[in-house]
Amino acid sequence: MQVVIVTGGGKGLGKAIALEYAAATATAAAAATATAAAAATATAAATATATPTATATPTARATPTASESVVVVLLGRELSALSAAAAELTQATCVVKAVDLTQVRTLPSVLAELETELAGVVLGNAVTRAVLVNNAGSLGDIAHTVQDYDVGALPAYFDMNVTAFAQLSSWFLKLGKTIGAQQRVLVNVSSLLAVQPFPYWGVYAAGKAARDQLYAVIAKEEEANSVLTLNYAPGPLDNDMQLAVRSQIGDVAQRTYYTAAFNDSKLVPMKDSAGKLVHLLLTPGSFTSGSHVDFYDAK
Secondary structure, eight states, X not given: OEEEXXXXXXXXXXXXXXXXXXXXXHHHHHHHHHHHHHHHHHHHHHHXXXXXXXXXXXXXXXOOOGGGOEEEEEEESOHHHHHHHHHHOTTSEEEEEEOOTTOTTTHHHHHHHXXXXXXXXXXTSOOOEEEEEEOOOOOOOOSSOGGGOOGXXXXXXXXXXXXXXXXXXXXXXXXXXXXXXSEEXXXXXXXXXXXXXXXXXXXXXXXXHHHHHHHHXXXXXXXXXXXXXXXXXXXSBSSHHHHHHHXXXXXXXXXXXXXXXXXXXXXXXXXXXXXXXXXXXXXXXXXXXXXXXXXXXXO
């Protein structure tokens, strides 16, 4: 069994990642089932040929094993959106949990509730892999330069985008051990802004850089414990956040650039970016733990 937890899973990229992961693992499971069935048929045929007097052995019917099943956990603020997304996840067992990542003081108790729920879901199953996709995040003030920030708004921004992120990551590392996951994988949905500065993106870039570095540290701390981390920059997505960028960014040149990219259909479809991330996660050796991988650089 695999357990995949996605923050911001009710819509946008988070929902796309959940759907792509469930579909990819279901396809892999079906292929494994077909291969096992073909092998069983070949074995039965060979046995019958070698021993004509033996009673024919019925062909084994391969069935999905616990390691092939997937539990997808969708976290987000809007329960209605989470439930609607869950209804589309027909290829996985789905758990939804309303979580407000802006409320960092009450987050530990909410995560404790979720841990209890998950313990019941995975009870009796061997968990081969647990994955946390930290997708949720907010844009912050991109209308002003750092000099003109409303500094009173900064603590709330960093609470959601850095503090809650760190809380979730710490909780997940312990959760993986609690449920006996053979491998734990933590994904930070990052950005080019984490590694390359652009004007008007100060608070956003600072949050993304902090997240990247935290996962680089975890990769070092847990390298002997079957833990992998990945900072994945999904590219300029065609989504609601990009719409906000085009309307709010204080830099005229960037607004012009992103408007042209939208008009020319050069923004990245969420399904494409989600698919590339899932391919990275399901392909052994496709990334170095703790590294930053951009959509345009991923194989």
